[in-house]
Amino acid sequence: MVAMEAAYCRTTGSEFHATLQEFDADPTVEGLLVLATPGEGFTPAAVDETLRELSTPVFGGLFPKVIHEGEAHADGAIIAGLAVRPAVETITDADEPISTGGDPITDADDAITSDDDYETAFVFVDAYADDGDRFVQQLFNAYGVEYTYIGGGAGTLDGDTRHCLFTNEGLVGDAAVVARVAAESTIGVEHGWTDIGGPFEITAADGRRLETLDGRPAYDRYAAIIDAETDRTVTKTNFFEVAKSHPFGISRLDAERIVRDPFEVDDDGSLRCFGALPEGEFVHVLQGDPESLVAAADRAHAAASEGATADSALVTFDCVSRAQYLDTAFDRELAALSQRGSTIGALTIGEVANDGRGHLEYYNKTAVVGAVDGL
Structure with a gap:
């Protein structure tokens, strides 16, 4: 052949x-x-x-x-x-x-x-x-x-x-x-990304729109973790720039996390992602470096x-x-x-x-x- x-x-x-x-x-x-x-x-x-x-x-x-x-x-x-x-x-x-x-x-x-x-x-x-x-x-x-x-x-x-x-x-x-x-x-x-915060429960989501984590607006929960665990501060203005370094990871038993890329903040504090995040799942906030x-x-x-x-x-x-x-x-x-x-x-x-x-x-x-x- x-x-x-x-x-x-x-x-x-x-x-x-x-x-x-x-x-x-x-x-x-x-x-x-x-x-x-x-x-x-x-x-x-x-x-x-x-x-x-x-x-x-x-x-x-x-x-x-x-x-x-x-x-x-x-x-x-x-x-x-x-x-x-x-x-x-x-x-x-x-x-x-x-x-x-x-x-x-x-x-x-x-x-x-x-x-x-x-x-x-x-x-x-x-x-x-x-x-x-x-x-x-x-x-x-x-x-x-x-x-x-x-x-x-x-x-x-x-x-x-x-x-x-x-x-x-x-x-x-x-x-x-x-x-x-x-x-x-x-x-x-x-993927090579590792955990820096979580797990957080997805308490409300609509397809690729992540609404709340642990009952709080997703943006607020995400921003708090970035502020506590990194040397960066995330705002709605710089969100995309920060988020490309800190995606979400959906937990999987005995397997690598499924990475989800947030890219935009809605007015109500929801986060839009490439890929769905089902309600009831648990996610971590991730980080990586060039070596990993x-x-x-x-x-x-x-x-x-x-x-x-x-x-x-x-x-x-x-x-x-x-x-x-x-x-x-x-x-x-x-x-x-x-x-x-x-x-x-x-x-x-x-x-x-x-x-x-x-x-x-x-x-x-x-x-x-x-x-x-x-x-």
């Missing part, structure tokens, strides 16, 4: 369209994974026309940056040709049952006994979709632990809610795209590489807020993610993965690496 081949190109001008068409015309290419940034001159209407003309199944998303050969790029795209044909589905309603390529399924037992060879599922979610977490939960309810999942939240950091997911029907938003492939994979998921985060990226890459073969494709989805926090030290994280061979990937707004053993999660501030065999 021929391993996956990937090309890096600019998204400006005709180069992006020409590269897509070149891969589409290759008879050995059975599917197209597209990771791109909406560079200057990126025109969704023109992209839609090109996508609709493709005869090869396509999936992927727009991200703040893409990763290619150990470097992060804010003005380009990675187009990867798969040697196996993906089963691609676009989910636009989290209340509707996901199909298995045939009849819709609503029960995990039906998925587990389905007669197919799919083993790995790429998952891309509009990071700004209100139902993003429900898309991921519904996916797990449908398919269970039979798949290794890898992917992330798509979108940009400029507040533009443009359509951000690639499909054969064009760019779509407020949705999720799932591509299942008949390929084995191993995965590494690590880079070491975590190294562990994620090492865990994925343990199952890699000569035909494995290494794919990385690393949270963009890790890059913002690490700043100039982010080059060290990229080196850790690429040290055992070339990798492709993206800086995502949240990461979608499981560890091959447990529940599918929508992470924040986490490094996810997959070694997918025989793509």
